[in-house]
Amino acid sequence: MSRLRGLTWDHPRGYNALAAAAGDLIHWDAQPLEGFEAHPLADLAERYDLLVIDHPHIGEATECLVPLDDVFDASELAHWAKNSIGASMRSYHYDGKHWAVPLDAAAQVCASRPDLLAAPPTTWNQVLAVREPVALSLAGPHAFLTFCSIAVALGEEYPVSDATGLAVLDTMAELHGRAPAGTVDLNPIGLLERLSSTDDIALIPLVFGYVNYAPTVRFSDAPGLGSTLGGTGLAITRRATVTDELRDHVRWLMREDTQCGFIPSHAGQPSARAAWAVDGFYAGTARTLENAWVRPRYPGYIAFQAQASALIRDALDGVFSFRTCLAELRRMSQ
Structure with a gap:
């Protein structure tokens, strides 16, 4: 054979x-x-x-x-x-x-450098309080997945209410505005490589976990246990x-x-x-x-996931308002 x-x-x-x-x-x-x-x-x-x-x-x-x-x-x-x-x-x-x-x-978990950050955050308020460099996982489909995971931490699974969606985008925007240069284009492997090999990232609050990087990276539960x-x-x-x-x-x-x-x-x-x-x-x-959220599996979801991520990245970059972003996500989900 x-x-x-x-x-x-x-x-x-x-x-x-x-x-x-x-x-x-x-x-x-x-x-x-x-x-x-x-x-x-x-x-x-x-x-x-x-x-x-x-x-x-x-x-x-x-x-x-x-x-x-x-x-x-x-x-x-x-x-x-x-x-x-x-x-x-x-x-x-x-x-x-x-x-x-x-x-x-x-699942998306919290990754940090123990030599750069004393303790990993367990809530999103603690993430926002971190003054060391923080990067979000936004490349490819991951902007949408990060959005969904934060929403789960706030008590809602996608599709979410405007109130939760705006709170999630506000959180992402604050962190995105002070992220180290070039991190927006990195997939989870690239982010973890950079976290483990340089000192310009101290924390990635949500990224798919890889045990391979555990010798230098500290992995902990996602903030608020919100994860995809x-x-x-x-x-x-x-x-x-x-x-x-x-x-x-x-x-x-x-x-x-x-x-x-x-x-x-x-x-x-x-x-x-x-x-x-x-x-x-x-x-x-x-x-x-x-406790991780399971994504939809309907025909066409993969294309939606990619389009939704691109939309969220544009909103974070100020191309249009957060309310416009949420309205378009809702339209695309119908």
């Missing part, structure tokens, strides 16, 4: 463990983070048997993916759901079917031949001992709740993962 072809994303967290476990069964390629976030799955599914995906793509990808309910027993799927942190498994459930298993778990769920799922495309060997490989990846041992030892970030009990990065952000 020829090797299956898989596509993941080009960061050690996304690639190393999969490649090390693949043996002769799978050849893994990698794409940039921006491709993982935005490239249409239908196009990738024509070329790959396995895809590492972001859950908001599910709504427009069911035609090209195999429902895992046809591959695994209901008891197995229920076990993985019960033992995965937060909504990691549920985020891949759509239209009555499971479309991926959660290989990896993440990330992570990655492993999906099987309709071009794949589903064999017992492939089923067993996925089962092995989802086993608790694999999630708690093999994956972390290969720079991965597991989804098993048991793995998030370990002191440091995991235990320090587990409450955020357990």
